[in-house]
Amino acid sequence: KLVAIGEIGLDFTPWLASTSQEREEQKRVFQMQLEAAKRLNLPVNVHSRSAGRQTISFLKEQGVQNVLLHNFAGRLSAALEGVQAGYLFSFPPAVTRNDQRVKLIQRIPLENICLETDSPSLGPNPQERNVPENIKVSCHYIAGVKGLTPETVCEVTAKNALRLFPRVSQKLKE
Numbered sequence: 553k554l555v556a557i558g559e560i561g562l563d564f565t566p567w568l569a570s571t572s573q574e575r576e577e578q579k580r581v582f583q584m585q586l587e588a589a590k591r592l593n594l595p596v597n598v599h600s601r602s603a604g605r606q607t608i609s610f611l612k613e614q615g616v617q618n619v620l621l622h623n624f625a626g627r628l629s630a631a632l633e634g635v636q637a638g639y640l641f642s643f644p645p646a647v648t649r650n651d652q653r654v655k656l657i658q659r660i661p662l663e664n665i666c667l668e669t670d671s672p673s674l675g676p677n678p679q680e681r682n683v684p685e686n687i688k689v690s691c692h693y694i695a696g697v698k699g700l701t702p703e704t705v706c707e708v709t710a711k712n713a714l715r716l717f718p719r720v721s722q723k724l725k726e
Contacts, residue, residue: 555719557589558597561620579610586614593604595716597622605630606718612637620716622668626653635664636704640716642666645682646674657697666716667709 562578569575589596595618600607604626612617612633619639623646624631631641641660647653657665667690669675675682676689688702691709695702714721 553719553723554592555717555723556592556595556597556620557585557592558620559599559600560585560596560613560696562603562610563599563601564606565601569679582610583614586611586616588598589618590614590616594618595620600624600626605633608637608639611639611661618716620666623670623674624656625650625652628659628690631656631660635660638664640666640712642668643694644668644670645672645676645686645693646670647690648676648693649678654697657694662694662698662700662705662708663712665694665705665709666713667706 560582560583562575563569564575569578585635586596594648596606598611599622602624604624607621608626610631617638619634621634621639621641622639623644634641641656641664643653643657643665645659647657667687669682669684669687671682671686673682675686690704691705695705698705
């Protein structure tokens with residue numbers, strides 16, 4: 553059974569989408585994927601690289617509501633726009649190696665944050681394979697940045713994830 557559609561989104565990294573035509577093609581495909589998610593009443597797990605503001609604006613234009621912006625690295629102003637739209641943001645263990653994400657974690661309310669590993673990539677050490685167990689690394693890091701206990705971060709982010717993915721929540725109750 554499907555619980556979400558993803559990972560979908562926009563990647564405007566210059567070497568990947570160097571022309572406006574390539575970016576428009578990505579938007580066209582993304583729109584089709586979002587339409588499918590709306591038709592099936594499924595949340596989306598969204599990738600955005602070098603396209604944070606464009607991705608959030610596009611999601612809002614398309615009327616998509618149940619959104620997880622995975623490994624978000626966009627500007628704080630774009631993230632806060634996403635927060636206002638009710639979107640959630642997740643951070644992998646690699647967040648510990650990126651000072652830019654501190655501002656995002658500080659300002660995005662915990663009620664809009666989920667944990668992720670993105671394994672086998674984006675671990676705490678770029679030379680080592682990332683594993684699911686490293687989700688604890690993300691949890692402890694976010695707790696430290698926000699001045700909360702890891703237990704609080706774990707509890708709230710788990711509730712956030714179950715709220716975003718209600719089919720998972722239903723399955724856990726069975």
